[in-house]
Amino acid sequence: MAIINRQRPIESLPVETIETVWNAGDVTRLDEFAHEDYVRHDPSYDEVIHGIDGYARVVTELRTAMPDLTVTPERIAVVDDEFVFTEFTVAGTHEGVYQGIPPTGRSVQLHGVSRVRVVDGLAKEERLYYDTTEFRRQLGLTFPAILGHLPKFARYYLDRFA
Numbered sequence: 001m002a003i004i005n006r007q008r009p010i011e012s013l014p015v016e017t018i019e020t021v022w023n024a025g026d027v028t029r030l031d032e033f034a035h036e037d038y039v040r041h042d043p044s045y046d047e048v049i050h051g052i053d054g055y056a057r058v059v060t061e062l063r064t065a066m067p068d069l070t071v072t073p074e075r076i077a078v079v080d081d082e083f084v085f086t087e088f089t090v091a092g093t094h095e096g097v098y099q100g101i102p103p104t105g106r107s108v109q110l111h112g113v114s115r116v117r118v119v120d121g122l123a124k125e126e127r128l129y130y131d132t133t134e135f136r137r138q139l140g141l142t143f144p145a146i147l148g149h150l151p152k153f154a155r156y157y158l159d160r161f162a
Helices: 012-023 027-032 051-065 132-138 150-161
Strands: 034-041 070-079 083-093 107-119 122-130
Touching: 012 027, 012 051, 012 070, 012 083, 012 107, 012 122, 027 034, 027 051, 034 051, 107 132, 122 132
Parallel strands: 034 122
Antiparallel strands: 070 083, 083 107, 107 122
8 A cells, every 4th residue: 555645545635635625625725635736637627727726716616606516436546656546426516607607406416537646645636537518418508408598598697797
């Protein structure tokens, strides 16, 4: 079993991060889990997320959009004492704005995989793999389901920007 700094097993890093940061929403403790120059590749974002501040923005945005968000680690594997792979399930109800999308009130449950490169016991780089089309489908944002949301979206944007 590989050991990272603070004498915790490397495979506990994703579990502790999920419990503390994602499920409890405590972004003030991100420096316990990620390097200052952490890099995140997430298919839901057009740009690469940089640093702890960028990581905190992602967590805050998603938890604001889905206040009941829960992330459940399903399986964890360590490769070459450097990479931690975590299969996870994310579940929540879209009750707030997410990436400019007004609340749909729909629940989602999505499965994915995270690959984290660990350096000195902290996450240095993370790559997420999940089906963004399935995420949009569950939110009702694929054709033809999105047609039912158009009047609500139009009202939201007219009220906000008119």
